[in-house]
Amino acid sequence: MELAELKEIRRDLHRIPELGFQEWKTQEYLLRFIHDIATDRVLIQTWKTGILVKVSGLNPKKKIGYRADIDGLPIEELTGSAFASTHEGKMHACGHDFHMTIALGALKYVIEHPIQDDVVFVFQPAEEGPGGAFPMMQSEEFQRWKPDCIFALHVAPEYSVGTIASKPGLLFANTSELYIDFIGKGGHAAFPHLTKDMAVAAGSFISQVQHVVSRSMDPQDSAVVTIGKMSSGHVQNAIAETARLEGTIRTLNPEAMTRIKQKLEKMAQGFEISHDCEIKLDYGSNYYQVYNDSDYVQLFKAVVEQSEFTYLGAKKAMTGEDFGFMLKEIPGFMFWLGVDSPYGLHNAKLSPKEEALGVGVKIVSQMLKTISSKEY
Numbered sequence: 431m432e433l434a435e436l437k438e439i440r441r442d443l444h445r446i447p448e449l450g451f452q453e454w455k456t457q458e459y460l461l462r463f464i465h466d467i468a469t470d471r472v473l474i475q476t477w478k479t480g481i482l483v484k485v486s487g488l489n490p491k492k493k494i495g496y497r498a499d500i501d502g503l504p505i506e507e508l509t510g511s512a513f514a515s516t517h518e519g520k521m522h523a524c525g526h527d528f529h530m531t532i533a534l535g536a537l538k539y540v541i542e543h544p545i546q547d548d549v550v551f552v553f554q555p556a557e558e559g560p561g562g563a564f565p566m567m568q569s570e571e572f573q574r575w576k577p578d579c580i581f582a583l584h585v586a587p588e589y590s591v592g593t594i595a596s597k598p599g600l601l602f603a604n605t606s607e608l609y610i611d612f613i614g615k616g617g618h619a620a621f622p623h624l625t626k627d628m629a630v631a632a633g634s635f636i637s638q639v640q641h642v643v644s645r646s647m648d649p650q651d652s653a654v655v656t657i658g659k660m661s662s663g664h665v666q667n668a669i670a671e672t673a674r675l676e677g678t679i680r681t682l683n684p685e686a687m688t689r690i691k692q693k694l695e696k697m698a699q700g701f702e703i704s705h706d707c708e709i710k711l712d713y714g715s716n717y718y719q720v721y722n723d724s725d726y727v728q729l730f731k732a733v734v735e736q737s738e739f740t741y742l743g744a745k746k747a748m749t750g751e752d753f754g755f756m757l758k759e760i761p762g763f764m765f766w767l768g769v770d771s772p773y774g775l776h777n778a779k780l781s782p783k784e785e786a787l788g789v790g791v792k793i794v795s796q797m798l799k800t801i802s803s804k805e806y
């Protein structure tokens with residue numbers, strides 16, 4: 431597919447970001463495109479807001495999976511671009527508009543240039559939350575066409591266009607969302623002794639949380655606890671009755687995740703006593719680490735090195751991806767695709783370079799052909 435067409439698709443999708451399991455317009459757009467290019471070798475199933483597309487191979491011995499996530503984030507876009515989000519407070523700030531466009535480009539390639547094996551394209555909802563990969567994998571629709579191997583990409587703002595990076599083994603962290611509700615007693619700003627001020631309790635909790643990683647974790651065993659959102663109170667001259675902290679926990683192994691949660695629970699018990707309040711902890715959705723199969727990464731590295739693009743060994747990152755659940759059951763890998771943006775993932779000004787769309791389509795198509803030519 432020409433770059434101009436890829437750009438047009440990406441811009442259309444960029445305009446209509448939707449949150450997890452609400453991606454109805456996105457699904458409609460994808461389905462329209464897929465039906466337009468489908469031949470009699472193409473079968474389509476939907477699952478909630480997601481889509482599965484199977485392209486039959488010429489002499490199939492296996493099913494190769496390729497996954498793209500389709501949801502946006504609750505972030506108000508600040509790029510000022512001509513094709514900025516038309517959905518207030520929502521943005522494709524994690525590059526899923528790129529992920530979908532590249533998957534469509536590779537799908538078109540495979541339809542026009544048939545390969546030996548079947549290819550299953552998985553357009554998966556709700557990666558940013560609450561997590562679509564796990565329930566999608568349990569679905570009848572996914573099980574019917576369950577791939578024998580699977581891969582996916584993620585855009586990387588810090589790499590230049592044409593740079594592709596991955597690594598065998600652990601690529602992304604274990605994650606858990608974190609929601610902490612503080613329930614105290616509100617009142618007049620002038621009479622703090624008659625209240626239980628939850629803005630103060632939550633503020634102090636944020637400071638204490640910083641010590642959980644630095645003092646409870648083995649320094650060689652990294653972890654992150656980030657509070658990304660805090661809310662409390664209604665007006666400047668009233669003491670807040672409640673407060674809510676929203677964040678995320680990241681660890682490089684599942685055991686460390688359990689340890690951090692235990693520590694947070696103990697801290698919360700202490701705060702309940704010292705601030706005379708009630709605290710409710712909720713871990714929302716949890717994702718399993720992304721662990722790459724080394725044989726597939728080796729094969730992929732060779733594919734990139736034979737192309738005009740550059741392969742880099744990636745470092746593991748504290749980002750999370752529910753694609754980890756797919757890799758837990760199905761051998762495969764994930765890689766970073768350089769998109770060269772001065773603003774990073776989840777930034778309201780993220781501006782990936784669209785030339786990377788062509789790079790993505792070429793390398794994904796080439797990898798599909800290469801896996802198909804191999805025994806495993």
Ligand SMILES: CC(=O)N[C@@H](CCC[C@H](N)C(=O)O)C(=O)O
Pocket residue numbers: 524557558559584605606607677678679715717748749750751752775
């Ligand atoms: C690649 C990426 O940015 N993924 C997200 C996944 C979010 C998981 C969940 N909502 C959480 O915050 O724990 C990330 O933030 O890493």
